Amino acid sequence: MGLFKKVASFLSSTPRDLETLGIYVRCDKCGEAIGTRIHLRHDLSPIYGEGEQGAAYLVRKTLVGSKRCFQPVEVKLTFDAERRVIAREITGGQFITEEEYGAEA
Ligand SMILES: [Zn+2]
Structure with a gap:
């Protein structure tokens, strides 16, 4: 699937750009x-x-x-033509803010 590899690469380096x-x-x-990052030019279908x-x-x-369990959390994001998020769905977890994530990572 390739998704697990992407998550792993995020954990070893956290590129941040627009x-x-x-x-x-x-x-x-x-x-x-x-946490993970998606690339707005490459990952959108x-x-x-x-x-x-x-x-x-x-x-x-x-x-x-990566720590205690291996339950997958499925995320689906919908974007408009300007590549802005207009809807999001999640299964197996809850969305949190970057600040909440940063406090624990
Ligand atoms: Zn878990």
């Missing part, structure tokens, strides 16, 4: 804070025909904690 978007979640099962009003791109991510 073309990436941080995603921070808390695992429902063990409470671990997990175009939506054709379907989707809600203004939705132009979609990203799906699977985040897995």
